[in-house]
Amino acid sequence: MKYWLTCQNALMATLAYRGNLVLHLLMTAVNVMVTIFMWLAVYSFSGRSDIAGIQPNQMVIYLIVVNVLALIFSTEPIFKFSGLVRSGNLSVVLMRPINYFIQSFWDYLGRALPFLVIYGLATGFISPVLRRGLLYGLSSLVLMGLTYGMFFLMITAISLCSFWLVQVWPLRPVLNALFLLLGGQAFPLQVLPPAFAWLIYNPFSLAGNQLTLLLLGKLSLNQILLAGGWALGWAVVALGILKVVWPRGIRSYEGVGS
Amino acid sequence: MLKIYRVLVTQSLAETMTYRVTTVLTALFGVLFYAIELITGGVYFSFTPTIYGWNFLDYLNLITTANLISYAYQFLFVAGHENLVDQILDGNLDYSLLRPVNSYWFHACYRVDFPSLVTLLLTGVIEGVILSKLHPTPLNLCLYLVAVVIGIGFVFALNQIMVTLAFWVDGLSALNGLPEDLMDASARPAKIYPRVIQQLFLWVIPSLAITNVPAQFGHNRPTWLLLWTALVTGVLLILSYIEWQRGLLKYVSAN
Numbered sequence: 001m002k003y004w005l006t007c008q009n010a011l012m013a014t015l016a017y018r019g020n021l022v023l024h025l026l027m028t029a030v031n032v033m034v035t036i037f038m039w040l041a042v043y044s045f046s047g048r049s050d051i052a053g054i055q056p057n058q059m060v061i062y063l064i065v066v067n068v069l070a071l072i073f074s075t076e077p078i079f080k081f082s083g084l085v086r087s088g089n090l091s092v093v094l095m096r097p098i099n100y101f102i103q104s105f106w107d108y109l110g111r112a113l114p115f116l117v118i119y120g121l122a123t124g125f126i127s128p129v130l131r132r133g134l135l136y137g138l139s140s141l142v143l144m145g146l147t148y149g150m151f152f153l154m155i156t157a158i159s160l161c162s163f164w165l166v167q168v169w170p171l172r173p174v175l176n177a178l179f180l181l182l183g184g185q186a187f188p189l190q191v192l193p194p195a196f197a198w199l200i201y202n203p204f205s206l207a208g209n210q211l212t213l214l215l216l217g218k219l220s221l222n223q224i225l226l227a228g229g230w231a232l233g234w235a236v237v238a239l240g241i242l243k244v245v246w247p248r249g250i251r252s253y254e255g256v257g258s
Numbered sequence: 259m260l261k262i263y264r265v266l267v268t269q270s271l272a273e274t275m276t277y278r279v280t281t282v283l284t285a286l287f288g289v290l291f292y293a294i295e296l297i298t299g300g301v302y303f304s305f306t307p308t309i310y311g312w313n314f315l316d317y318l319n320l321i322t323t324a325n326l327i328s329y330a331y332q333f334l335f336v337a338g339h340e341n342l343v344d345q346i347l348d349g350n351l352d353y354s355l356l357r358p359v360n361s362y363w364f365h366a367c368y369r370v371d372f373p374s375l376v377t378l379l380l381t382g383v384i385e386g387v388i389l390s391k392l393h394p395t396p397l398n399l400c401l402y403l404v405a406v407v408i409g410i411g412f413v414f415a416l417n418q419i420m421v422t423l424a425f426w427v428d429g430l431s432a433l434n435g436l437p438e439d440l441m442d443a444s445a446r447p448a449k450i451y452p453r454v455i456q457q458l459f460l461w462v463i464p465s466l467a468i469t470n471v472p473a474q475f476g477h478n479r480p481t482w483l484l485l486w487t488a489l490v491t492g493v494l495l496i497l498s499y500i501e502w503q504r505g506l507l508k509y510v511s512a513n
Contacts, residue, residue: 023432
C-alpha cells in the first residue's frame with residue numbers, strides 16, 4: 001500500500017503541470033509527424049510498398065508507438081537518484097522503512113502511467129497480439145513485463161554512477177541519442193544491412209523496436225521467446241551490477257551533500 | 259556598445275574556460291546529434307536516389323544549413339536567453355535597467371555560448387565542402403549567406419518572443435523549447451508535407467522557408483521567398499521589441 005501511494009503521487013506529479021505536459025506531447029507529436037511524412041515520401045519515391053517487411057501504414061503505427069515507448073522508458077530515475085546523492089538526502093530515504101528500489105519502481109510506473117495506458121489500449125484495439133491465441137497473448141504480456149522490468153533495472157544500475165560522479169546530466173543526451181539510434185526511434189533497425197542484425201537485442205532496441213514490432217504483430221512466437229531471453233539476460237546483468245556496485249557506492253557515500 | 263559587447267564576450271570566454279569539461283561535452287553532444295541526422299538521412303536515401311527532386315547531397319545541404327542557423331543562434335544568443343528567464347522571474351532586472359544601455363540588446367547579447375562555437379565551426383566547414391560540390395553561382399552564394407543571416411534573426415526573434423513571455427507566464431517552461439522543436443521539424447524538404455502545412459510554415463510562420471530558402475540558393479534554385487522571410491523576420495523583431503517594452507511596464511522587481 002505504501003508503494004501504491006508513491007505510484008499515485010508520481011501520476012499526480014505528471015498530471016500536475018498540464019501545460020508543460022500538453023506542450024511536450026504536442027512537440028513529440030510534431031516530431032513523429034515529421035518522421036512519418038519523411039518515410040511516406042521515401043515509400044512513394046522508392047516505388048516500394050514494403051521496406052524491411054514494413055508497409056507504409058504499419059510504418060506510421062511503428063513511428064507513433066515507438067515514440068510513446070520512448071516516453072514510457074524514461075531515464076528520469078538516474079537524475080532523481082543523482083539529486084539525492086548530491087544533496088545528501090539519500091540518507092533520509094535510507095532511514096525510511098521502505099526499499100528504495102521498490103519505491104523508485106512504483107514512482108517510475110506512476111510517471112509513465114498515462115503513456116502505459118495508451119500503449120495498453122493500442123495493444124488491445126489495434127494490435128493482433130491478443131487475437132493470436134492464449135499462448136501468444138501470454139508470451140507477449142510476459143515479454144512486455146520483462147522488458148519493462150529490465151529497462152528499469154538497467155537505468156537503476158546506471159544511476160549508481162552518481163556515487164562517484166558529481167554531474168550526471170551529460171548522460172541525458174547520450175541516453176536520448178542511444179534510444180533514437182539503437183532503440184529504433186529514428187528508424188526501424190530492420191532497415192539496416194544484415195550485418196547490423198545483432199543490434200536488435202540491445203536493451204534500447206528491446207524496449208523500443210521489439211515492443212513496437214510486437215504490437216504490430218511482426219514477431220513470431222520464437223522471436224518473442226528470443227527477445228524475452230535477451231531481456232531476462234540483460235535484467236540479470238543489471239541486477240548483478242546493482243548487487244556489486246550498491247554496497248561499494250554506499251561505502252563511498254558521505255551523506256553530507258556537495 | 260561594441261566595447262560593452264567585447265567585455266561580455268570576454269566574460270563568457272572566462273566562464274567557458276572555468277567549465278572546460280562541460281564545454282567539451284556540450285560540443286560532443288552537438289556533433290553526436292548532427293551525426294544521427296546524417297545517419298538517418300543516409301537510411302532514407304538508401305531506398306531512393308531522390309525525394310521530391312532532392313538528392314542526398316541536397317538533403318545534406320538542407321540539414322547542415324538548418325544546423326548552421328541553429329548553432330549560430332545558440333552561439334550568439336542562447337546563453338543570454340536562458341539567463342533572461344531567470345532574471346525576469348527572480349526580479350533581477352533592476353540592475354541592468356539602471357545602466358545607460360539598451361536593455362533589450364544588453365540581455366540578448368549578455369553571454370556568448372562558446373561550446374556552440376565548436377559545433378558551429380564544424381558545421382560551417384562541412385557546409386563549405388557541400389557548397390563546393392553544389393557549385394552555387396557567386397550571386398546565389400551571397401544570397402545563401404543573406405538567407406542564413408535572416409534565418410538566425412528569425413530564430414532569435416522567435417526565442418526572444420517566447421522568453422519575454424516570462425513577464426506574464428510563470429512555470430510554463432516547455433514554451434521556451436518550442437522554437438527549437440519548430441526549427442528541428444522544419445529541417446526537411448517543404449514538399450514532404452501536405453499542402454496546408456506547407457502553406458502555413460512557408461508563409462504564416464515561415465520556419466520551413468527559413469531552412470529551405472538558403473538550401474535552395476545553395477543548389478542554384480533561387481526563390482523570391484527570401485524577401486518574404488526577410489520581411490517576416492523584421493516584423494517579428496519589431497514585435498519582440500514592443501513585447502519587451504510592454505513586459506518592462508508589467509515588471510515588478512520582486513520575485
